[in-house]
Amino acid sequence: MWVLVVGLVAVLVAALGGLAAYGGQTLPERLGPPVEELAVERTVIAPGSIELVLRNTGPDPVAVAQVFVNDSYVDFTGADEPIGRLAADTLVLNYPWQDGQPYTVSMLTSTGLVIEHVVDAAVATPEPGFEFLGLMALVGTYVGVLPVLLGMLVLPILRRTSGRVVRVLLALTVGLLAYLALDALLEGLELAALSGGAFGGPVLVFLGAGLAFLALTTVDKVLAGRRPDERDTGSAGMRLAVMIAIGIGLHNLGEGLVIGSAYAVGELALGAALIVGFAAHNTTEGLAIVAPLTTRRPSLWSLVGLGLIAGAPAILGAVIGASVDNAGLSALLFGVGVGAIVQVIIQIVPGLRDRTSGRLLDPAMLGGLGAGVVIMYLTGLLVAA
Incomplete structure (x- = not known):
């Protein structure tokens, strides 16, 4: 088998090399002017x-x-x-x-x-340095880490709810994540259009989404292999919470990119409006992370770890966005966020099914989905970026 594979590769390389070296000599020259872009x-x-x-x-x-x-x-x-x-x-x-x-x-x-x-408006580009990186880290903390941690404070209330309410909250989580995925997809396609298309343009968004989906599927299989007893609902809930935190974290990486890039070109004013807007918008992400944890009592450090997984990428994104400011890279990373969130939604959907009737969607679940979308839309209007 190995001999056949090596032989086939050698034939392909020789054929392509021959075409590259001599094939062009047999074709006529271009009639029009050079194509310059x-x-x-x-x-x-x-x-x-x-x-x-x-x-x-x-x-x-x-x-x-x-x-x-x-x-x-x-x-x-x-x-x-x-x-x-x-x-x-x-x-x-x-x-x-x-x-x-x-x-x-x-x-x-x-x-x-x-x-x-x-x-559009000339403004001096910030020079990379400790002061500048510290500013971007502070902004990423304000708009990413703190809001997510604040949203996770609702966990004690969620523990006192019934199983049906938990299912509605999971449906709400799906609505939140679906809005984030759509928002990231549109943002990524818009940035891809500005990249010039050298490396694929919009294809970068879908490439990033596909790679992230496969990567998170692998991570989920590894985590599931370490906890093979899915009857342990507490362990399954923590695994789902980790997956949600990773998906939201990759999305917040894209949000940080936008903030850093906008600040670097003078299109973003850092102030209370920005902080309050993103805080209100991203606090709902904390709710999505703790929704699967109503059947167990995770430690404080576990919750802090989940919050950092979801919020800290905003810091990294802000630094990259302000320092690199590359539309193609930003489009790829937004695609990564889309793929991650889609994979997480697939993980959550089975938990919406009613164990008694077997129905996946009922009026309460549909209401939760719609509420999640509406909440993200309304809080998104507060974002001044």
């Missing part, structure tokens, strides 16, 4: 300069010949050689920009094509 992946604004990270998203090399800012010719450094397909280069414009002013950067290629990039 450039995407601006990142804009860094520093005193006296505007720095653009360019990515060639087209099939042909692109050479930048001249650059204009608001129709004025400017000197630039970088991009000395043509940028090959999927390659990147940095263009530094020597330009005395003014704070808060809009600028249109026009790049003239060697073939005469004009590629434009708009800076």
Whole structure:
């Protein structure tokens, strides 16, 4: 078998290598002009300069010949050689920009094509440092960790409810998570459209979702293998709570990316409105985590651990978003959040079934689902990001 596999791979490599080396010589040359496409992946604004990270998203090399800012010719450094397909280069414009002013950067290629990039409002890009990272960590704590922990304080009340109420709360959790998944999907597709499509554009969102779904399925199987007795409802509840916390954590990673990226380009004002909005929005996530724990008494450290799993990724996301500010990476990570939440929803749905009648959905369950969606929608309106 191994000999056959190695032989087949060798034949494929030889055939593809031959096509690459000699196949193009048998085909006619292109009749039209070169196809030139450039995407601006990142804009860094520093005193006296505007720095653009360019990515060639087209099939042909692109050479930048001249650059204009608001129709004025400017000197630039970088991009000395043509940028090959999927390659990147940095263009530094020597330009005395003014704070808060809009600028249109026009790049003239060697073939005469004009590629434009708009800076809506120029603002100095924060420099990475301990103070800046500390600020992003503080913001991530305010909008991620603390709200989730506050939402988990309802656990003592949930323990005193009946089994039917617990099922309604699980349905509410499904509604919350479904809204988060849809929100992350739309946000990811919007960011993918801004990435230039060099690495797939919207495909990145679905790639991240698929990989996250498979990864969390593997994690769930491993956790289930360690607790094979599913009749132990306490253990099963903790496993489900862990899965929910992981799914919400990956979603909060995406939220942190948006916050960090918006702050880096001056589109986000840090203040009470932001904190209160995200706190109200994310407190409901804490409820979703503790809903499966009504049949057991987890330790305080277990609850704190679940809260950190769900909320701490917002800190990491804020740091990455402000430091990297890459639309393609953000789209991929939003897709990861979507796939994780979908996998968690699949885990929760069997718990909605009534053990007496065997019905999965009844008016109470449908009401819980709808309430979860409405709660997330209304609290989302408070988010000022």
